[in-house]
Amino acid sequence: MNHRFAAALLVLVTVFAGVPAPVAAADQTAQCSFPMTVTDATGTEVTISEDPERIVTTNPSAAQTMWEIGAKDEVVGLSQYAAYLDGASEKTNVSGAEGLNVEVVIGLEPDVVLVPNTTYTSEPDRVNQLRSAGLTVVVFESGDSLGAVADKVERVGRITGNCEAGAERADEMRTSVENMERALEDVDQPVGLNAFFGYTSGSGTFISEIMTSAGLRNGAAEANITGWGQVNEELVVEMNPEYIVIPSHAPVPSGPAYNSTTAIQEGNVVVVDANNLQQPAPRAIDASETIMKAVHPEAFERYQELQNQSETTQTETTNTPESTSGEQDATATADEPQSTETSAPGFSAVAAVVALVLTTLVGRRR
Incomplete structure (x- = not known):
């Protein structure tokens, strides 16, 4: 393993400790x-x-x-x-x-x-x-x-x-995210593993939530991996993921351990645009949608219906005269110190x- 790579990962994982708490509502x-x-x-x-x-x-x-x-x-x-x-x-x-x-x-x-x-x-x-x-x-x-x-x-x-x-x-x-949760109610969630260059996304990462929102259990998080860390072959065999999620620029993991998994044997490898999967930005939702469509196609159809309903409701609300700044206030957040993005x-x-x-x-x- 390249020492620069390992050192960089250690620094980056350490950095991801603090997250600002939600702030109170205020006038937008x-x-x-x-x-x-x-x-x-x-x-x-x-x-x-x-x-x-x-x-x-x-x-x-x-x-x-x-x-x-x-x-x-x-x-x-x-x-x-x-x-x-x-x-x-x-x-x-x-x-x-x-x-x-x-x-x-x-x-x-x-x-x-x-x-x-x-x-x-x-x-x-x-x-x-x-x-x-x-x-x-x-x-x-x-x-x-x-x-x-x-x-x-x-x-x-x-x-x-x-x-x-x-x-x-x-x-x-x-x-x-709410519509995904509704569409996935009472749906069994298989074990998934995010894999890239021998590393994975454990608990405390937004990628973990991208996966769980899409209807996968994060095997790395369940194996007590926190942040971004290495995943060894023994753990892969023990975990036996049913789905493997990889960013578009990473190779499909291979070797005896991975080849023994249900995911590889059944061809359940979900390739997600790296710019959606690995950046904490709006298109992270697109990454969840890609995974959900591959893992739970029927629930994904339900999700699309809910999305359409939400869009219709939003359009009707926007076009209603009673939709005033008072309604906007409910979604605005105060400019507290946390608001420094x-x-x-x-x-x-x-x-x-x-x-x-x-x-x-x-x-x-x-």
Whole structure:
């Protein structure tokens, strides 16, 4: 095992300990008023003087979030790993040969720089250089659940002056999770294993909840693996997963242990777009849907019906005159210190690990 890879994984798993708690409801209009002061994951009070128009995202899930709330036009710089997003080629690449390119970010003169905890943990000096240059930088913690990711989406919307869009997209995510739960009532849930390059996603990871929301039991979590960790052959045999979930850039695991599992013998390998599975951003819901469709096709049909009903209800509510700001208040969150979007809008720990694997072990990028 490459020592750089192992060390990076250890750092990233350690980072994923803190998650901001949900915050109380408050007036949504007040939430989006500027100047706005928030406290970020580093404990720094950050004041955003006015509605940002130029935003830099240092990792891809931050960019994905901005795209998903309809604010991609505000993004002027993004990571090389966000190149998959439509229109990303029109933005400036802020990735350098050895990480974040501080000079390029400063040259873009952004109003706000969104920094995930993985970037800050691996490159704190560079982030501090951005602050020393007078840039407004918000560092985010990581989320360990789809609910935390939805909260992050809402907070990113608020910080960037896109309150309504952020709240709407976050509520769509929450509704999707609820509809999955309803569709899967009384459905037996088989054991699943997320596998990538000899590692897996245990408890305390948003990928674990992507799997369980889709109707799988997370075998790694049940085997007391916390965070992202290695999975050995003995454990694979003992677990005998009925389904194996892999990101699209990872090979199907093989060898005697894996070949003995029900998943491999029955061809139950679910390949999920890595940009959906491994980034704590809105498209994580798409990852759950992919898994659910493969594992529980009948429940997935029920889920689609519930989704259609929810969309119809939302449309009717939106078009009803009585739908006033009072209803919006129920879904808004207060601008407490937790609201500093400390759920990393950027590369998830897993995605960072994969990037390092591809760079150091096989010499190619995602």
